[in-house]
Amino acid sequence: MTAETADRYDPRAIQDKWQQRWAAMDIFRASDDPDDQRPRTYLLDMFPYPSGDLHMGHAEAYALGDAMARYYTLRGHNVLHPIGWDAFGLPAENAAIRNNTHPADWTHANIEVQAASFRQYAVSFDWSRRLQTCDPDYYKWTQWLFLRFYERGLAYRADGYVNWCPVDQTVLANEQVIAGKCERCGSEVIRRVLTQWYFKITEYADRLLADMAPLEGKWPDRVLLMQRNWIGRSQGAEVAFQIEGRAEPVTVFTTRPDTLYGATFFVVAADSPLAEELCAPEQRSALADYVAQVRKLTDIERQSADREKTGVFLGRHAVNPVNGELIQVWAADYVLPDYGTGAIMAVPAHDQRDLDFARTFDLPVRVVLDTGSADPGVTGVATPGEGTLVNSGPLDGLSKSAAIDRIIEILAEHELGRGAVNYRLRDWLLSRQRFWGAPIPIVYCDGCGEVPVPDDQLPVLLPDLRGQELAPKGVSPLAAATDWVATECPKCGGPAKRDTDTMDTFVDSSWYFLRYCSPLFEHGPFEVEAVRRWSPVNLYVGGVEHAILHLLYSRFFVKVLYDMQMLDFIEPFTALVNQGQVINRGKAMSKSLGNGVDLGEQLAAHGVDAIRLTMIFASPPEDDIDWADMNPDALTKFLGRVARVAAEVAAAPAVASDPAAGDQELRKVTHRTIDEVTRLVETTRLNVAVARLMELVSAARRTIDSGPGAGDAAVREAAEALTIMLSLFAPYTAEECWEILGHEPSVATAGWPASDPALLVRQTVTCVVQVDGKVRDRLDVPVAISDDELRSLAVASEAATRALAGRGVRTVIVRAPKLVNIVSA
Numbered sequence: 001m002t003a004e005t006a007d008r009y010d011p012r013a014i015q016d017k018w019q020q021r022w023a024a025m026d027i028f029r030a031s032d033d034p035d036d037q038r039p040r041t042y043l044l045d046m047f048p049y050p051s052g053d054l055h056m057g058h059a060e061a062y063a064l065g066d067a068m069a070r071y072y073t074l075r076g077h078n079v080l081h082p083i084g085w086d087a088f089g090l091p092a093e094n095a096a097i098r099n100n101t102h103p104a105d106w107t108h109a110n111i112e113v114q115a116a117s118f119r120q121y122a123v124s125f126d127w128s129r130r131l132q133t134c135d136p137d138y139y140k141w142t143q144w145l146f147l148r149f150y151e152r153g154l155a156y157r158a159d160g161y162v163n164w165c166p167v168d169q170t171v172l173a174n175e176q177v178i179a180g181k182c183e184r185c186g187s188e189v190i191r192r193v194l195t196q197w198y199f200k201i202t203e204y205a206d207r208l209l210a211d212m213a214p215l216e217g218k219w220p221d222r223v224l225l226m227q228r229n230w231i232g233r234s235q236g237a238e239v240a241f242q243i244e245g246r247a248e249p250v251t252v253f254t255t256r257p258d259t260l261y262g263a264t265f266f267v268v269a270a271d272s273p274l275a276e277e278l279c280a281p282e283q284r285s286a287l288a289d290y291v292a293q294v295r296k297l298t299d300i301e302r303q304s305a306d307r308e309k310t311g312v313f314l315g316r317h318a319v320n321p322v323n324g325e326l327i328q329v330w331a332a333d334y335v336l337p338d339y340g341t342g343a344i345m346a347v348p349a350h351d352q353r354d355l356d357f358a359r360t361f362d363l364p365v366r367v368v369l370d371t372g373s374a375d376p377g378v379t380g381v382a383t384p385g386e387g388t389l390v391n392s393g394p395l396d397g398l399s400k401s402a403a404i405d406r407i408i409e410i411l412a413e414h415e416l417g418r419g420a421v422n423y424r425l426r427d428w429l430l431s432r433q434r435f436w437g438a439p440i441p442i443v444y445c446d447g448c449g450e451v452p453v454p455d456d457q458l459p460v461l462l463p464d465l466r467g468q469e470l471a472p473k474g475v476s477p478l479a480a481a482t483d484w485v486a487t488e489c490p491k492c493g494g495p496a497k498r499d500t501d502t503m504d505t506f507v508d509s510s511w512y513f514l515r516y517c518s519p520l521f522e523h524g525p526f527e528v529e530a531v532r533r534w535s536p537v538n539l540y541v542g543g544v545e546h547a548i549l550h551l552l553y554s555r556f557f558v559k560v561l562y563d564m565q566m567l568d569f570i571e572p573f574t575a576l577v578n579q580g581q582v583i584n585r586g587k588a589m590s591k592s593l594g595n596g597v598d599l600g601e602q603l604a605a606h607g608v609d610a611i612r613l614t615m616i617f618a619s620p621p622e623d624d625i626d627w628a629d630m631n632p633d634a635l636t637k638f639l640g641r642v643a644r645v646a647a648e649v650a651a652a653p654a655v656a657s658d659p660a661a662g663d664q665e666l667r668k669v670t671h672r673t674i675d676e677v678t679r680l681v682e683t684t685r686l687n688v689a690v691a692r693l694m695e696l697v698s699a700a701r702r703t704i705d706s707g708p709g710a711g712d713a714a715v716r717e718a719a720e721a722l723t724i725m726l727s728l729f730a731p732y733t734a735e736e737c738w739e740i741l742g743h744e745p746s747v748a749t750a751g752w753p754a755s756d757p758a759l760l761v762r763q764t765v766t767c768v769v770q771v772d773g774k775v776r777d778r779l780d781v782p783v784a785i786s787d788d789e790l791r792s793l794a795v796a797s798e799a800a801t802r803a804l805a806g807r808g809v810r811t812v813i814v815r816a817p818k819l820v821n822i823v824s825a
Contacts, residue, residue: 003792009640009643009644009676010635011606011608011609011610011636011639011732011733012607013561013608014607014732014733014735014736015120015607015732016445017736018732018735018736018745019119019120019122020123021218021745022735022746023119023124025125025495025745025746027067027746027748027749028079028081028124028125028126028748029126029127029128030078030080030081030082030126030129032124032530032533034533035424036078036376037775038076038077038078039076039077039078039234040077040078040079040080040488040533040534041072041077041078041079041080041538041539042079042080042534042535042536042537042538042539043065043068043069043072043079043080043081043537043538043539043541044065044081044082044451044537044539044540044541044573045061045062045065045081045083045540045541045542046515046540046541046542046543046546046550047084047085047086047509047512048084048085048086048109048114049086049089049091050087050110050113050114051091051108051110051111053110053114053162053599053600054114054117054118054119054121054598054599055127055589055601056177056582056589056597056599056602057543057581057582057613058599059121059582059599059602059612059729060577060580060582060615060625061541061542061581061610062118062121062123063121063611063615063616063729064541064577064579064589064615064616064621064684064686065081065123065124065539065541066081066122066124066612066728067616067681067686067728067729068319068539068541068658068681068770069081069124069391069724070124070727070728070731071266071681071682071728071752073124073749074724074727074728074746074748074749074750074751074752075459075752076752079124080126080129080516080517080534081124081125081188081291082116082125082126082129082131082516083118083123083125083126083127083129083130084129084130084131084132084133084262084512084515084516085107085111085131085132085133085134086112086505086508086509086512087107087132087133087134087135088133088134088139088436088437088502088505088508089436089437089505090434090436092106092107092436093105093434093435093470093477094438096436096466096467096470097467097468097470097471098591099467100466100467100468101467102465102466103134103436103470104134107132107134107436107477107664108132108483108672109650110813111132115130117226117599117600119122120603120608121273121457121603121608121612122608122612122731122732124442124731124748129516129519130519131449131512131516131519133438133505133508133509133512134436136459136461138508138515139438139459139508140459141524141525141526142438142503142507142508142511142525143438143439143440143441143453143458143459144455144458144524144525145507145511145557145600146438146440146441146507147441147452147453147455147527148560148564149560150442150452151452152310152560152564153200154199154200154203154560155195155197155198155199155200155736156197156198156200157198157450158195158196158198158427159193159194159195159196160193160194160195160196160198160338160339161191161192161193161271161337162191162192162193162194162196162429163177163190163191163193163298163790164189164190164192164194165182165185165187165189165194165472166187166188166190167187168182168185168186168187168472169180169473169474169475170433170434171194171431171432171433171519172189172255172471173658174501176693177189177298178355179294179301180296180298184254188296189296189298190295190296191294191295191297192295193269193693194431194433195302195503196429196430196431197429197431197440197442197499197501197503198427198428198429198430199427199430199556200427201427201428201552201553202423202425202426202427203421203555204556204559205231205233205425206233207559208227208231208425208552208556208559209228209231209493209557211570211571212224212228212724213557213572214225214818215571215576218574218576219573219576220544220576220577220578221621222544222547222552223544223547223576223578224547225545226253226547227551227552229424229547230424230425230548230552231423231425231552232423232424232425233423233424234253234255234421234423234424235255235419235420235421236253236254236255236256236257236404236419236420236421236422236424237253237257237407237415237417237418237419237420238251238252238253238406238417238418238420239251239252239254239257239260239345239411239416240321240416240417241318241319241320241321241345242318242319242321243265243266243278243316243317243318243319243329243388244316244317244318244329245278245280245316245704246278248319250268250274250278250341250343251341251417252341252343252344252345253340253341253420253422254345255422256345256347256350256384257370257404257407257408257411257417258368258395258398258400258403258404258407259347259349259350259368259369259392260320260321260322260345260347260387260407261320261322261323261366261392261393261395262347262348262349262350262366262367262368262369262391263320263327263345263346263347263394263454263554264325264327264346264347264348264363264364264365265328265329265330265346265348265358265363265364266318266327266328266329266330266343266344266345266346267311267329267330267331267332267334267335267343267344267346267354267357268314268329268330268331268332268335268342268343269295269331269332269333269335269336269339269342269343270287270290270291270294270311270312270331270332270333270335271291271295271337271785272339272342272343274337274341274342274343275287275291275314275331275342275779276312278316278329279314279315279316279331280314280315280316281315282315283312283313283314283315286312286313286456287312287331288424290310290311290312290331290730291331294312294333294431297333299336300400301337302333302334302408303334303336304775305353305384307354308335308360309332309334309353309356309357309360309361310331310333310360311330311331311332311333311357311360312330312331312333313328313329313330313359313361314330314331316328316329317329317424320345320604321411321414321416321417322393322407322410322411322416323393326694328363330357330361332357334353334357334641335804338426338531339424339426340422345810346358346363347368347384348363348364348365348366348376348377348480349365349366349367349368349375349376349377349382349383350367350368350369350376350382350383350384351382351384352381352382352384352761354382355376355380355381355382357472365377366391367383367390367391368389368390368391368392368395369383369387369388369389369390369400370387370388370389370390371383371385371386371387372387372557372568377733385400386398386400387399388401389403394406396512411488420603428504428506428553428556429504430503430504430506430507431501431502431504431709432476432501432503432504432505433475433476433501434476434501434502435462435465435470435476435477435478435502436462437502437504437505438459438461438502438503438504438507438508439459439461439462439478439498439499439502439503440499440503441453441458441460441499441504442498442499443487443489443490443496443497443498443499444494444496444498444499445489445491445492445494445495445712446494446495446498447489447492447494447780448489448491448492448496451489451490451491451496452490453490454490456552456595457490459504462478462497463478463481463484465477465478465480465481475500476500476501476502477501478498478500478501478502478628485497485498485500486498489808505551505555505724506550506553509550509553509554510553510554510556510557511525511557511561511806512549513535513537513540513554513572513573514526514531514535514561514567516534517531517533517534517535518530518531526566528566528567530590530644531566531567532567532568535567535569535572536558536569536571536572536574537572537573537574538574538575539573539574539575539576539577540557540572540573540575540577541574541576541577542576542577542578543578543579543581544578547578548810551573551576552581552705554573554645555571555572556731557572558570558571558572570709572694577620577621577622577632577684578591579621579622580619580622580623580624580625581622581624581625582615582624582627582630583624583625583626583627584626584627584628585626585628586597586626586628597627598790599611602632605632606632606633606635606636607636607639607731607732609635609639609729609730609731609732609733610632610633610635610636610639610730611632613635613638613639613690613729613730614630614631614632614635616686616687616690616729617635617687617690617691618630619687620685620687621684621686621687624704629667631810636729638694638697639730639733640721641697641701641724642697642723642730642733642737643733643736643737643740645697645700645701645704645710645715645718645719645722646719646723646737646740646741648710649710649711649715649716649719650740650741650742651710652709652711653711654709654711654713654716655708655709655712656712658713658715659713659714659716659717659793661713662708662712662713662714662715662716662717663703663707663708663712663714663715664714665703666699666700666703666707666712666714666718667714667718667756667759668724668757668759668760669695669696669699670699670714670717670718670721671755671756671759671760672697672755672759672760673692673693673695673696673721673722673725674721674725674753674754674755675760676689676692677689677692677693677725678752678755680692681728686728686729689725690729691726693722693726696718696721696722697722699718699724699811700715700718700719702812703715716741718738719741720738720741720743720753721753723737723738723741723747723764724738724747724750724751724752724753725753727747727748727750731748734747735747735748738750759789761783762783763782763783764780764781764782764783764815765780765781765783765788765818766778766779766780766781766818767779767780767794767816767818767820768818768819768820769794769797769799769800769822770819770820770821770822771800771803771804771821771822771824772821772822772823772824773804773821774803776797776799776800776802776803777794777797777798777799777800779793779794779797780819781793782817783817784817785816785817786816787814787816788819790814790816790817791812791814791820794812794820794822795809795812795822804822804824807824807825808824808825809822809823809824809825810823810824810825811823
């Protein structure tokens with residue numbers, strides 16, 4: 001490229017040229033050589049699902065992760081930056097039904113499309129570690145891990161409630177239920193009890209909470225808060241209530257045992273077995289009708305504070321254990337069957353949902369906590385929180401905390417309850433009635449019961465089912481593959497049947513980052529020493545939509561593997577960056593809204609580098625980007641300016657080779673830019689880093705046009721530093737400029753430029769002069785100016801004098817050398 005051709009900057013020609021050359025160079029392969037003394041850095045982007053080609057969200061996420069990976073490579077680190085695909089899941093199954101094919105056909109075709117797009121997008125992946133979770137070589141070890149959890153009592157089978165679509169005849173995740181209807185067919189979803197497999201994540205609840213401490217400041221605050229709220233640790237008491245017609249008491253958990261004297265009725269989840277058990281014969285018909293309606297609701301709808309309260313009296317009474325009062329037992333939808341025992345004590349005066357229910361059904365309301373507010377029975381507003389206990393016998397006059405301690409003592413003394421901790425977190429339901437997932441490696445024998453598949457028989461391979469064989473029929477598609485289901489019991493050799501469910505795809509993604517460290521290892525899910533060399537992941541980049549499930553499950557897996565002595569760390573991801581969403585015209589992109597933007601079309605129109613740079617420059621990583629407000633053409637012009645600087649430097653006769661002999665003002669700008677960009681990248685303030693590069697281009701342009709010219713050694717220094725730093729964000733343009741400047745490829749391995757501390761020292765700074773807090777002037781002053789000198793200059797400023805308009809000066813606040821605030825009398 002010459003100065004003339006730089007005027008006709010052609011991103012597509014540059015892309016075609018460097019894609020071919022990079023493919024042969026294999027620049028970004030991480031080294032496993034134990035003698036490699038470079039610091040290791042493991043940088044990971046959340047792997048994609050192959051549902052089609054890459055989209056605008058991918059363009060942002062992978063531009064961010066790639067900039068960080070390239071930075072550490074330039075810093076001389078041995079960087080592991082792998083790629084793979086989260087390749088199991090229901091979309092592939094649906095595509096296979098539509099197309100009368102196998103899910104693998106659709107999945108692998110999409111993977112190849114995305115792989116080609118990643119290469120075009122110039123992401124610095126180590127392609128030698130590529131994996132797909134649907135490959136038997138991968139899911140063999142997913143099954144192996146399931147069996148290790150099973151041996152430790154962390155995988156178990158139990159009845160559980162699921163969302164069931166009666167038309168598609170399949171289980172739906174909560175996210176697939178929209179306003180109580182199936183997102184695919186629109187039919188009303190019901191709640192149904194199925195025998196399911198679970199991981200006992202609740203056993204690790206306290207550790208999942210406690211181990212967040214070292215993540216503070218390294219993970220986004222909102223992610224840590226979301227996980228804490230999801231785990232939902234609550235301290236309180238378990239209280240035993242005797243129920244008419246039942247020999248054993250029913251235990252409830254409450255965080256406010258101090259309000260027990262105010263419990264005036266008892267509520268059971270309508271669709272729980274307990275409700276059916278407690279219901280008096282004359283109320284069973286009413287309960288059955290009510291349950292049919294409740295099962296159409298999602299958990300979120302049931303717990304909504306805005307919904308009208310509904311319920312059915314079960315014709316039974318419970319005994320309040322502290323005062324002996326008989327209180328009515330009701331079935332209602334706002335209590336969930338899988339929370340605690342599926343029953344609560346209702347204290348309407350001090351809980352809004354209980355109060356709304358009591359007012360709907362004319363149930364008694366008793367105030368037992370004096371908060372200074374009006375009677376909730378009159379106002380309809382419950383009074384939770386702090387206060388002094390009243391109408392509570394031995395608790396009267398006590399504060400909330402003292403009353404909680406005392407009532408727990410009383411309950412324990414009379415064997416009516418005890419102090420307890422409860423969690424919002426539920427065990428992880430991992431069974432899916434789907435085909436395209438990892439089969440659960442358990443068989444069922446009439447004589448031996450549940451029998452794990454021996455390790456030497458793994459993987460349990462999926463059968464070859466296609467098209468309509470995968471269509472929902474009320475059971476998992478695997479159940480219809482009778483030849484596959486029928487097997488031999490590994491323990492006794494007799495006839496047995498395979499488990500016909502597959503695992504939640506979150507199981508696959510809960511350990512994939514460990515497999516990357518040794519993707520070809522054949523003797524376990526990963527080579528322990530390789531993982532210890534590379535892990536934990538230094539920086540994980542992905543969307544905040546994974547803040548809870550994926551990240552929480554990965555943390556759980558790592559803790560179990562630590563307990564199994566396979567890992568020597570307890571958290572999988574040392575630092576986390578969440579990117580925002582790419583939206584259009586203020587809304588999420590969707591076909592129905594007609595506001596979708598095709599990434600392929602954008603790349604064709606503007607070039608890869610301009611799109612990458614637009615994504616980075618638009619905002620801080622965590623903020624949303626509205627594509628309607630973006631202008632990739634402006635970034636294309638900027639890249640053309642960069643290319644022209646490089647071309648002019650290359651074409652100009654060199655005045656001197658030593659930058660020290662060049663323009664000193666440009667050198668100061670160059671080295672300050674290096675220093676600032678280094679710090680900005682390390683704190684992921686990438687948009688500001690791009691702004692600093694733009695300033696450097698402008699400074700170089702001024703020196704070329706109005707200073708010593710392109711042949712000045714300081715201009716070459718600026719051009720080379722600019723090219724290296726720009727390579728984080730615009731690798732094609734940077735590589736072309738690097739070659740123009742006379743260097744062998746690749747700029748990705750050129751080494752990060754170093755700033756000269758002597759050139760970072762500023763002789764003067766700009767001081768802002770305010771009058772009554774408003775900026776009125778700016779003064780260039782020496783860095784070492786004294787407070788008295790600066791005060792005199794500021795007060796003498798013509799602009800400050802005009803702003804005072806004859807008023808006197810009450811005081812002058814000086815923060816030398818950058819700020820003076822003159823306060824008028």
